[in-house]
Amino acid sequence: MMYKDIREQVYEANLALPRQGLINLTFGNASAADRDKGVFAIKPSGVDYDDLTPESMVIVDFEGKIVEGNLRPSSDTPTHRCLLLAFEEIGGVVHTHSTRATAFAQAGKPIPNFGTTHADYFYGEIPVTRKMTPEEISGGYEWETGNVILERFSGLNPLDFPGVLVNRHAPFTWGKTVAKAVEVAVAVECIAHMAWMSMQLNPGLQAIERELLDKHFLRKHGATAYYGQPEE
Numbered sequence: 001m002m003y004k005d006i007r008e009q010v011y012e013a014n015l016a017l018p019r020q021g022l023i024n025l026t027f028g029n030a031s032a033a034d035r036d037k038g039v040f041a042i043k044p045s046g047v048d049y050d051d052l053t054p055e056s057m058v059i060v061d062f063e064g065k066i067v068e069g070n071l072r073p074s075s076d077t078p079t080h081r082c083l084l085l086a087f088e089e090i091g092g093v094v095h096t097h098s099t100r101a102t103a104f105a106q107a108g109k110p111i112p113n114f115g116t117t118h119a120d121y122f123y124g125e126i127p128v129t130r131k132m133t134p135e136e137i138s139g140g141y142e143w144e145t146g147n148v149i150l151e152r153f154s155g156l157n158p159l160d161f162p163g164v165l166v167n168r169h170a171p172f173t174w175g176k177t178v179a180k181a182v183e184v185a186v187a188v189e190c191i192a193h194m195a196w197m198s199m200q201l202n203p204g205l206q207a208i209e210r211e212l213l214d215k216h217f218l219r220k221h222g223a224t225a226y227y228g229q230p231e232e
């Protein structure tokens, strides 16, 4: 089977989303790129997760043309393509409608970095995009969703901030692999829940201290990392 690796990676990533409690119905999708082959695999649109198979994943090239697959790809395919094109260091993208992260997104609020759980994944707040204009919504909505994310990421390293809340919509996360993007999606929901509770307990709470942010982020990321096991 051609594109076997990315089909299987994306199939596993998509199944992990309902298993992790990150989505209901078909409110989410995952994609993984094979940059050598110039394609990515993505979930088919609107298909029940129980009916997905590695073979039903759709293979799309970076111009947006379907290369392999009989089903219509996820409605969010242009957003994934926009992000995979712009962020060359990533290998996969995940979109969920996980409840608490989506509540922040709908409210148009970034998630402040209140503690070390958050700092393990994001080198600051979880950013939120601006609202989309009526013109962006009515013309090329899903591609423009990617563009408003890129606009928010001007000057930000996508591996220091491996996700975003799209205003009025929901989170997108990414990583070097699609499995990593799923992990970040789990973390984002957990962080949103903790932030919400922290805000209730202490409405005046300020962001984490710089030293603690540096310690937790940099012990897991980049040249100074010592957390876990070395990458193979």
Ligand SMILES: O=C(CO)[C@@H](O)[C@H](O)COP(=O)(O)O
Residues within 6 Å of the ligand: 026, 027, 028, 029, 043, 044, 045, 046, 047, 073, 074, 075, 076, 095
């Ligand atoms: O934003 C939404 C729903 O509001 C989307 O995430 C869709 O629910 C994704 O569906 P697929 O086309 O990927 O099945």
